[in-house]
Structure formats: C-alpha cells, structure tokens
Amino acid sequence: MTGSQTACSIEKSRAFVKTFPIEPIDSGLLDGLAFAVKDLIDVSGQKTGCGNPDWSETHPEAVANAVCVDQLLASGARCVGKTITDELAFGLDGENFFWGTPLNPRAGDRVPGGSSSGSASAVACGIVDFALGTDTGGSVRVPASNCGIYGFRPTHGFVSVAGVNPLAPSFDTVGILAADPDILTKAASILLGTRGVEQIELGKVHVLREAFETSDPAVREALAEPVKLIRDLSSSRAAEISLKDIDIDCSRDGLRGWYETYCLVQWAEIWSCLGSWVDDVKPQFGPKVTVNFQLVKTLDRKTIPEAVRRRESYFRALKNFLGPNDLICIPTAPTPAPKKGSLGVDRTVDTYFQRTLSLTAIAGIGRLPQVTLPLALVDGVPIGISLLAAQGMDSFLLSAARMLAAKA
Amino acid sequence: MTGSQTACSIEKSRAFVKTFPIEPIDSGLLDGLAFAVKDLIDVSGQKTGCGNPDWSETHPEAVANAVCVDQLLASGARCVGKTITDELAFGLDGENFFWGTPLNPRAGDRVPGGSSSGSASAVACGIVDFALGTDTGGSVRVPASNCGIYGFRPTHGFVSVAGVNPLAPSFDTVGILAADPDILTKAASILLGTRGVEQIELGKVHVLREAFETSDPAVREALAEPVKLIRDLSSSRAAEISLKDIDIDCSRDGLRGWYETYCLVQWAEIWSCLGSWVDDVKPQFGPKVTVNFQLVKTLDRKTIPEAVRRRESYFRALKNFLGPNDLICIPTAPTPAPKKGSLGVDRTVDTYFQRTLSLTAIAGIGRLPQVTLPLALVDGVPIGISLLAAQGMDSFLLSAARMLAAKA
Numbered sequence: 001m002t003g004s005q006t007a008c009s010i011e012k013s014r015a016f017v018k019t020f021p022i023e024p025i026d027s028g029l030l031d032g033l034a035f036a037v038k039d040l041i042d043v044s045g046q047k048t049g050c051g052n053p054d055w056s057e058t059h060p061e062a063v064a065n066a067v068c069v070d071q072l073l074a075s076g077a078r079c080v081g082k083t084i085t086d087e088l089a090f091g092l093d094g095e096n097f098f099w100g101t102p103l104n105p106r107a108g109d110r111v112p113g114g115s116s117s118g119s120a121s122a123v124a125c126g127i128v129d130f131a132l133g134t135d136t137g138g139s140v141r142v143p144a145s146n147c148g149i150y151g152f153r154p155t156h157g158f159v160s161v162a163g164v165n166p167l168a169p170s171f172d173t174v175g176i177l178a179a180d181p182d183i184l185t186k187a188a189s190i191l192l193g194t195r196g197v198e199q200i201e202l203g204k205v206h207v208l209r210e211a212f213e214t215s216d217p218a219v220r221e222a223l224a225e226p227v228k229l230i231r232d233l234s235s236s237r238a239a240e241i242s243l244k245d246i247d248i249d250c251s252r253d254g255l256r257g258w259y260e261t262y263c264l265v266q267w268a269e270i271w272s273c274l275g276s277w278v279d280d281v282k283p284q285f286g287p288k289v290t291v292n293f294q295l296v297k298t299l300d301r302k303t304i305p306e307a308v309r310r311r312e313s314y315f316r317a318l319k320n321f322l323g324p325n326d327l328i329c330i331p332t333a334p335t336p337a338p339k340k341g342s343l344g345v346d347r348t349v350d351t352y353f354q355r356t357l358s359l360t361a362i363a364g365i366g367r368l369p370q371v372t373l374p375l376a377l378v379d380g381v382p383i384g385i386s387l388l389a390a391q392g393m394d395s396f397l398l399s400a401a402r403m404l405a406a407k408a
Numbered sequence: 409m410t411g412s413q414t415a416c417s418i419e420k421s422r423a424f425v426k427t428f429p430i431e432p433i434d435s436g437l438l439d440g441l442a443f444a445v446k447d448l449i450d451v452s453g454q455k456t457g458c459g460n461p462d463w464s465e466t467h468p469e470a471v472a473n474a475v476c477v478d479q480l481l482a483s484g485a486r487c488v489g490k491t492i493t494d495e496l497a498f499g500l501d502g503e504n505f506f507w508g509t510p511l512n513p514r515a516g517d518r519v520p521g522g523s524s525s526g527s528a529s530a531v532a533c534g535i536v537d538f539a540l541g542t543d544t545g546g547s548v549r550v551p552a553s554n555c556g557i558y559g560f561r562p563t564h565g566f567v568s569v570a571g572v573n574p575l576a577p578s579f580d581t582v583g584i585l586a587a588d589p590d591i592l593t594k595a596a597s598i599l600l601g602t603r604g605v606e607q608i609e610l611g612k613v614h615v616l617r618e619a620f621e622t623s624d625p626a627v628r629e630a631l632a633e634p635v636k637l638i639r640d641l642s643s644s645r646a647a648e649i650s651l652k653d654i655d656i657d658c659s660r661d662g663l664r665g666w667y668e669t670y671c672l673v674q675w676a677e678i679w680s681c682l683g684s685w686v687d688d689v690k691p692q693f694g695p696k697v698t699v700n701f702q703l704v705k706t707l708d709r710k711t712i713p714e715a716v717r718r719r720e721s722y723f724r725a726l727k728n729f730l731g732p733n734d735l736i737c738i739p740t741a742p743t744p745a746p747k748k749g750s751l752g753v754d755r756t757v758d759t760y761f762q763r764t765l766s767l768t769a770i771a772g773i774g775r776l777p778q779v780t781l782p783l784a785l786v787d788g789v790p791i792g793i794s795l796l797a798a799q800g801m802d803s804f805l806l807s808a809a810r811m812l813a814a815k816a
Binding site: 025026028042059060061062063064065066067070071074075156157160161162163166168169170190191192193194195265268269270271272273275276277278279280301302304305308309310311312313319367392 | 712
C-alpha cells in the first residue's frame with residue numbers, strides 16, 4: 001500500500017487560496033512536476049496571507065520567492081498556486097475560520113489536519129505532485145497522516161526558511177508533502193542540496209513504547225503490520241525501547257515532559273515573533289487562534305531559562321542515544337483525523353493537542369528529521385507511521401522510508 | 409593578556425541608540441551583570457530600529473522581549489540600552505550612515521567593525537559586562553577582533569532567534585561579546601541552556617594554512633605566539649592542515665570557493681527576507697547598503713540550487729573531518745580594524761570584505777560555533793585568534809577558550 005491520491009477538482013478540494021501558473025525558471029530533477037505552496041511562504045507577485053485577512057491587509061505583496069520556492073522552480077518544477085494554512089500556522093486541525101476547511105478526500109467528514117491543511121489536501125486530491133508546507137510542531141506530519149500521504153520534516157536548519165513567515169524559529173522547518181515516496185525524495189534532495197540517493201546500511205530501529213501507549217488502541221492495532229515491516233528491515237536489530245533507555249531524566253514525566261518542554265519554548269518564541277504585530281494591529285482571529293494567542297501572551301517569561309535548559313538536556317540525551325544509522329519508530333499521531341468541528345477551543349484542555357504534540361515534539365526537541373508514511377488505516381481512515389533519524393541524516397532517512405514503502 | 413576594557417563614558421562611546429534601565433525579572437547565574445542589546449533584537453517597549461530610520465518608522469514598538477533577552481533578564485542580568493548596528497545587519501565595518509560610527513577605544517581612528525558595532529564598543533569601553541550581537545557572516549566575531557574583546561558565535565540554531573530581525577536565516581545566529589572569558593561563558597550557558605562547565609579532553613587542533621595565508625603578514629606574525637599556545641594545549645596533537653586535508657572538492661577553489669558559496673546563499677536569503685519591505689517602502693540607505701541591496705536584488709536566482717548543493721557538500725566535508733573534541737584555529741580577520749572611511753562602497757570589489765568573509769564563512773557554512781580571543785596586537789591594534797569546534801560542541805569550545813585565555 002502506498003499513499004493514494006483521490007482525483008478531485010481544485011474547487012472541490014477547497015485547498016487553495018489562489019491558483020496561478022508559475023513556470024519553471026530552469027530544467028532539472030523535477031522536470032514535469034507540479035507543486036503547491038502553503039500560504040505562509042512567499043511567492044513573488046502574491047501577498048502572503050498566513051491564513052488571516054488582517055495579515056494580508058497589513059503586509060505588502062512579496063517581490064521575491066522564498067528560497068525554497070526558487071530551488072524548486074530552478075529544478076524544473078512548476079507552481080500552480082497557494083494553499084490554505086491555519087492562521088499564522090498556529091494550529092494542527094486545518095479548520096480555518098476565514099478560509100474554511102480543505103477537503104480530506106480520504107475522509108470527507110474529518111479534518112485534513114494543519115497547519116499545512118491546503119497542501120495536504122491538494123496532494124491527496126491529486127491536484128499536484130507535491131506541496132511545500134511548514135512544520136513547527138507537526139504541521140506537515142499531522143496533515144500527511146490524516147490525508148494518507150507522505151510527509152517529510154527535515155533536520156532543523158537544513159532547509160532554508162528565508163521568505164517563510166516565522167512562528168517559533170527554534171522549531172520552524174519547511175517540509176514536503178507527496179503521495180509518492182520517490183517524488184518526496186526528489187523534492188527533498190533539491191531543498192536539502194544533497195546529491196543522489198544515499199546508500200543505506202541500517203543500524204538499530206528503536207520502537208518507542210510510550211509513543212504507542214499514548215495512541216488509540218485501534219491505532220496500535222492498525223500499525224502492528226507496518227511496525228513488523230520496519231522491524232524486518234533491520235532483522236534482529238529492532239527493539240522496543242522506553243524513554244528511560246534514552247535517558248532517565250527525560251523519562252521522568254513521560255512524554256508529557258516532552259510536550260510541556262516543547263510548548264513552553266514554542267509559546268515564548270511565538271509571542272516574541274508575532275506579539276508586536278498582534279498588539280499593533282489587533283487582528284480578528286478565529287475562536288481557537290484567539291485562545292492560542294491569549295496563552296502565549298500570558299506565559300510567565302521567568303520560566304524561559306529552565307524550559308530552554310530542559311530542551312537542551314532532552315536534545316542532548318537523544319543525540320547521545322541515537323546512532324548515525326539508527327531509526328526511531330512512532331505513530332505519527334495518536335489518532336486518525338478528528339471529525340470536523342469536534343476539537344475544543346482551548347488546546348491546553350483538549351487532549352487531542354496534548355497527545356498529538358507529545359509525539360510530534362520528539363523531532364522538534366531533538367532537531368531530528370522525520371518521515372510519516374501512509375501505511376495503515378483505522379476503519380478506512382488513514383493513520384501514519386513515522387521514522388525519525390539522527391540530526392543531518394535526512395537522505396538516509398528518506399532512503400529508509402522508500403525501502404519500507406517498497407516492501408509495504 | 410586578556411580582553412581589556414578602556415573606561416569611557418556612554419556619550420564618548422557613541423555606542424548606543426538609546427539607554428534605559430531594565431531590571432532583572434529573576435535572580436540567577438548573571439546576578440549583578442549589566443548588558444546591552446544590539447538594535448536588531450527586540451526589547452519590549454522599544455522600537456527595534458535595525459540601524460535604519462525608515463525601518464523604525466514603518467514598524468511598531470516591540471511588545472515582547474526577544475527570547476534571548478528574557479533568558480538574560482530571568483537569570484539576574486540587567487539591560488542598560490540598545491546599541492548601534494549596521495543597517496539591517498548588512499555590513500562588517502560599523503560605519504552607520506545615519507547613526508555614526510561607535511568608538512573603537514583601542515584604536516580611535518579605526519572602525520569598530522560591524523554589524524554589532526555598538527555592542528562591541530559598549531563592551532570595549534567598559535560600559536557593560538557583556539552585550540548581545542547577531543552574527544550571520546561575522547557580525548560578532550569581526551567587531552570583537554577589532555575592539556580587542558571576546559566574541560562567541562554559537563552553533564547555528566542553538567540560541568533562539570525569536571524576536572531578532574532576520575537577515576539570512578540559514579546563517580543567522582545570536583552571539584555574545586565580552587571582555588572577560590568567564591562572563592562570556594556564563595552568558596553563553598544561559599542562552600544555550602547548558603548546565604555548568606564542560607570537562608574538557610582536547611582532541612586534535614587543526615591550524616588551517618589557507619586562513620593564515622589569506623591574512624596580512626603582520627597578522628600572521630602577531631598570531632604566532634597565540635597559535636603556539638594553542639598548539640601546546642594539545643601537545644603533539646596539533647598540526648597545520650590545508651583545505652585539501654578536509655576534502656579535495658572543497659579545496660579546489662581555495663577559501664575563495666567558501667566565500668563565493670557563502671555569498672550566493674546569503675544574498676538569495678537576504679532578498680527573500682527583506683526584498684518585499686525594500687520594494688514597498690523604498691527606504692533611504694547609506695551608500696554602502698544601497699550597493700549591497702542592488703547586489704542581492706539582481707542575483708540570478710537560477711544559481712540557487714547549485715549554491716545550496718555546494719554549501720551542503722562543504723558542510724558535509726567539514727562534518728566528516730572534524731572530530732567531536734577537535735578544534736580548528738584561524739585568524740578571526742585577515743587584518744586589524746581598517747581606518748575609518750577607508751572601505752570601498754562595493755563589497756564585491758573591496759578586497760577587505762572578500763578576505764574577511766572567506767574566513768568567517770567557514771563557521772557559517774559548517775554551522776560551527778566559534779570563539780574569537782583578543783590575544784594579539786599588530787602595532788598596538790587588536791587582532792583576534794579564533795577557535796572553531798564541531799556542531800553542538802559549544803560548551804566544550806568555551807571551556808577550551810577559557811583554558812587558553814588562562815595560559816595567555
């Protein structure tokens with residue numbers, strides 16, 4: 001089984017803010033491929049709306065492409081338009097108060113996931129070969145899981161974010177969504193600047209127990225077969241591990257400690273990046289984003305040094321644990337896409353956000369690359385299985401993901 | 409010899425955009441220390457001017473501190489004001505057309521260096537214990553070298569840039585300037601979130617031949633003694649190396665290849681980050697910055713994919729070469745601070761920029777941390793010697809720098 005596309009028109013997908021053709025500026029590895037760009041990323045001649053009408057109104061048209069967009073155009077790909085994002089990329093659901101909810105073609109009554117909602121939808125609907133998203137706390141990985149496609153979050157800092165609106169720079173990345181792992185790999189190699197496919201000699205595969213325990217029983221069951229395939233990849237060198245095998249300190253509070261550490265640093269950064277604009281413009285937000293910005297605004301900033309220390313110590317523990325050719329295996333999300341309209345307004349109360357972020361925070365805190373693969377269904381609804389690799393081992397990770405996809 | 413401070417009033421230093429007291433919000437490792445903030449970094453209640461009057465006029469007051477500022481205030485330090493920066497941080501000289509040239513108290517007829525010109529001046533003039541700067545292509549390291557103080561550029565991505573105006577995000581870092589290596593280390597440990605001092609077991613020390621050959625003969629001569637001290641640190645395990653020992657491919661064009669690769673990626677990113685504002689506002693710039701923005705605006709963006717590939721392959725070569733406890737030793741700059749008014753307007757023609765960037769690009773391309781130490785003089789004018797360590801080995805590097813400073 002591989003990521004499938006459901007043929008669907010642009011109108012039906014409701015994935016786009018705007019469509020327009022931009023031809024490639026040179027020929028290369030991506031000749032003939034079409035891509036879409038999340039409306040958090042600059043495309044020359046277009047306003048970057050960031051999912052909020054007041055943002056559009058208070059910012060000029062972009063006069064340059066983001067570097068990542070130029071990398072693709074200069075490698076033969078053509079751009080077809082800009083896709084809906086959660087407001088300011090601050091969401092995991094994909095229900096934009098102003099722009100609506102892009103179609104999840106694999107489950108029409110469920111959310112596509114966010115914040116790269118339109119990019120996931122455009123790929124899953126077969127409109128483009130791949131799409132650019134951004135991923136701070138899961139914004140590529142979660143919609144890819146929800147929509148049954150592949151999603152790649154690179155090592156932090158390894159893909160240019162120039163021309164991409166910041167949310168929380170210590171975690172912000174530009175990622176890719178695609179239905180075909182070969183296309184995912186090609187587009188990633190252009191953004192990463194790597195040459196050709198990495199020869200792969202797999203080290204250990206660590207299946208993280210707490211990540212599976214956090215997930216729905218039905219998700220664990222659905223992922224049993226992909227996990228078996230992953231274990232088979234490395235024969236006897238796959239093993240279930242627990243957080244305490246990584247490090248005692250970082251296991252004390254379970255994945256909740258990872259979630260909390262991630263949130264504190266992220267919230268501090270979001271208010272530093274966007275607070276001045278919010279305070280100056282007093283924009284209209286949807287209900288969930290209103291609550292989100294209250295949270296980040298009222299954070300006690302005395303807590304920042306300890307949060308950064310904790311992030312550093314978790315990062316260091318993972319770095320010391322994970323061999324250069326090792327992989328970590330976790331569910332991408334603890335549950336398939338929630339029903340539309342079912343998610344609570346307050347993310348500190350709604351357990352969906354806590355459970356999901358406790359999984360996505362691992363790559364964020366560890367600065368690790370992650371690929372989610374669409375290898376399972378729960379009652380016909382997609383759920384992703386994820387592989388993470390060591391910092392900078394992006395090409396290796398993508399090779400492992402392709403190998404796995406070929407066996408699935 | 410260690411970094412010296414020359415007592416000098418705030419007025420005489422001409423280092424500040426504005427002074428104001430901000431008391432610490434909590435007690436900690438930095439109790440009793442005073443710091444200044446480069447005016448590219450947000451301080452709540454102040455406009456962030458970025459060295460350009462039109463930037464000030466078109467942006468609101470900051471309502472939040474940058475995360476790095478809160479880290480310091482929550483660790484006991486107090487802030488005394490904001491310091492002059494080269495316009496948009498796009499310069500290495502420290503001669504701001506609008507704000508003037510902060511005093512280099514070690515050489516009054518010479519530039520302080522930029523773009524963290526005021527931060528270096530404020531420290532060298534003894535007004536603060538340390539200062540925050542930013543370093544994309546040398547903006548902490550060069551002014552530290554010019555003004556005879558310590559300067560630290562962290563591993564890329566390891567110190568939060570939230571609330572710091574971007575220039576070229578793939579290279580942007582927040583760094584520290586200080587006259588005392590212990591204070592430098594303390595402040596760095598807060599920003600990095602590391603605990604205590606790293607025990608140091610030194611690996612190899614690689615003295616990079618091309619970096620010394622690029623430098624003035626008088627600089628090589630002045631640095632001979634510090635280099636000997638560095639060699640002695642690791643006894644027999646210090647050796648002169650050449651770029652070809654790192655990798656044949658990355659040595660083909662000498663350091664010029666590193667300079668060119670760095671510039672192409674940096675210029676592409678600068679226009680993606682700042683082009684829309686420049687085009688919309690049409691700000692008045694000083695003569696050098698006017699030329700700089702012409703350069704980045706007219707870059708052929710078809711060259712971006714190859715530039716990113718080259719950066720990745722240079723990065724990879726350095727990563728494979730450099731052991732976790734190894735150090736690289738280079739001059740911080742090829743020459744002491746130039747005379748005021750002596751630098752050409754076009755940075756592609758003026759050899760100062762090319763020679764300096766060919767040294768500073770190494771840490772930029774390699775994502776490596778670097779410390780410059782004020783251990784030498786050329787005719788009474790300071791010149792820095794630099795140590796670089798592997799990615800993420802910031803605490804180790806700072807320990808090595810302190811050890812060296814203690815022996816000097």
